[in-house]
Amino acid sequence: MKSFQKSKIMQVVCGVMLLGGVLAGCTSTTVDEFRQAETGIEHDESVVILGRRQASDYETRSEFVDCVGDRLSKGENAISVIPEQEFVDAMFPWFEPRTAPLRTRDLERLMAEQVVAEKMNEFGVRYIVWLDGFTETTGRTGSISCTIGPGGAGCFGFGSWEDDSNFDARIWDVSSATSVGTISTDANGQSYLPALVIPIPLIARVEANACSRLASQLKDFVNGS
Amino acid sequence: MKYFAIKSRTCLVIIALLLAGCGVSNVVIEGSFPTPNIAKLPLSIAVYYDDALRDFAYMEYTETGQEEFNIESGTSHMQLFNAILPAMFDRVVFINSMDDAPAQGVDAVFVPAIEEFQLALPAKTKLDVYEVWIKYNMRLLTASGDYIADWVLTSYGKTPQATFLSPEEGISEAAIVALRDLASSFSLSFSQVPEVRDWLNTL
Numbered sequence: 001m002k003s004f005q006k007s008k009i010m011q012v013v014c015g016v017m018l019l020g021g022v023l024a025g026c027t028s029t030t031v032d033e034f035r036q037a038e039t040g041i042e043h044d045e046s047v048v049i050l051g052r053r054q055a056s057d058y059e060t061r062s063e064f065v066d067c068v069g070d071r072l073s074k075g076e077n078a079i080s081v082i083p084e085q086e087f088v089d090a091m092f093p094w095f096e097p098r099t100a101p102l103r104t105r106d107l108e109r110l111m112a113e114q115v116v117a118e119k120m121n122e123f124g125v126r127y128i129v130w131l132d133g134f135t136e137t138t139g140r141t142g143s144i145s146c147t148i149g150p151g152g153a154g155c156f157g158f159g160s161w162e163d164d165s166n167f168d169a170r171i172w173d174v175s176s177a178t179s180v181g182t183i184s185t186d187a188n189g190q191s192y193l194p195a196l197v198i199p200i201p202l203i204a205r206v207e208a209n210a211c212s213r214l215a216s217q218l219k220d221f222v223n224g225s
Numbered sequence: 226m227k228y229f230a231i232k233s234r235t236c237l238v239i240i241a242l243l244l245a246g247c248g249v250s251n252v253v254i255e256g257s258f259p260t261p262n263i264a265k266l267p268l269s270i271a272v273y274y275d276d277a278l279r280d281f282a283y284m285e286y287t288e289t290g291q292e293e294f295n296i297e298s299g300t301s302h303m304q305l306f307n308a309i310l311p312a313m314f315d316r317v318v319f320i321n322s323m324d325d326a327p328a329q330g331v332d333a334v335f336v337p338a339i340e341e342f343q344l345a346l347p348a349k350t351k352l353d354v355y356e357v358w359i360k361y362n363m364r365l366l367t368a369s370g371d372y373i374a375d376w377v378l379t380s381y382g383k384t385p386q387a388t389f390l391s392p393e394e395g396i397s398e399a400a401i402v403a404l405r406d407l408a409s410s411f412s413l414s415f416s417q418v419p420e421v422r423d424w425l426n427t428l
Contacts, residue, residue, distance in 0.1 A: 057354075058385070059354075061385060090259070092259040093409030096409040097402075098381075098409055098410060099409050099410075114264075115262040
């Protein structure tokens with residue numbers, strides 16, 4: 001009787017995991033590209049990806065910036081990417097939240113500073129990519145309760161939430177101090193947390209998907225393909 | 226009786242641990258600051274950090290008036306100025322007293338002071354960011370202590386709340402961002418302060 005109950009629980013857990021596996025994959029991502037000029041990059045040129053941090057209520061997470069940079073610098077048609085913190089420290093104090101150029105006009109003015117132009121040349125920066133956006137979690141529903149007793153511990157319940165990632169990548173050509181295009185990514189997905197004795201997190205990889213799709217589109221854009 | 230003694234001791238240890246959990250958290254701001262890439266001014270400057278700046282600490286209280294966070298940032302402020310001033314001026318000397326200034330043969334003495342420190346915690350603001358706001362009074366004096374310029378500078382830093390980020394780490398990161406903000410605005414705006422600009426024109 002006891003083994004029958006155990007196998008029944010295992011069947012339910014497996015069923016939930018299978019269903020979750022299918023549902024967790026349900027992340028939809030939309031990528032829009034707006035091109036303003038021809039692009040291309042030489043082997044000795046680099047790209048720097050910077051997060052916008054001027055907004056008062058959010059800031060682009062450095063983990064997302066690193067993720068896009070990491071994907072851009074790997075695989076086919078890989079591009080040389082300068083790590084964000086290394087670049088910002090080397091260019092200090094010109095790329096801090098208060099002093100960073102907001103428009104290409106500001107970049108032109110910045111490049112007139114000899115020290116800035118020299119550092120840019122040293123790095124071989126051809127494109128600056130400004131990432132701006134955040135991931136918002138909404139629609140949290142359900143509840144889970146956990147108990148500990150002399151016979152053991154367990155959790156029961158169900159929770160779910162929705163994640164929505166919106167990121168824009170604005171690409172500036174340093175050589176001409178112009179904006180060459182914008183890539184926008186919108187990804188959303190539902191995550192579930194059923195608990196049958198143990199909580200089973202079925203997380204939609206919304207931000208990871210946004211990063212992957214944005215990086216892939218950005219790589220093609222910069223390479224001019 | 227012996228059993229009772231052990232039990233009491235255990236109880237005291239537990240109470241002590243619980244009380245320690247409710248006490249004030251000490252946050253020492255520590256960070257490294259990059260050297261600014263700016264054109265140096267042909268000036269010889271002495272720098273004097275008074276005791277108020279050296280030992281600067283800010284206490285944040287809970288809504289019920291209990292001490293919550295003691296934020297020590299005097300040392301990090303000195304480290305910051307030590308990093309940026311030699312990149313801004315041709316010659317920088319650090320003095321321990323204003324009386325040492327005339328012997329150094331400097332053009333001016335720089336005396337920074339912190340006037341106000343404000344902290345915003347996610348638990349109180351209901352925003353997902355830790356925020357630090359600092360107001361400074363920057364003073365530039367002659368070697369004999371006469372007034373040259375006196376101006377106010379504010380700096381702001383924020384860091385997003387994250388799952389594995391403790392409040393202490395959040396405060397520290399926001400303070401470091403605020404210190405970098407101070408360094409960038411101070412180094413870029415120094416010669417544009419009207420009184421400083423007028424003084425530079427007289428040299």
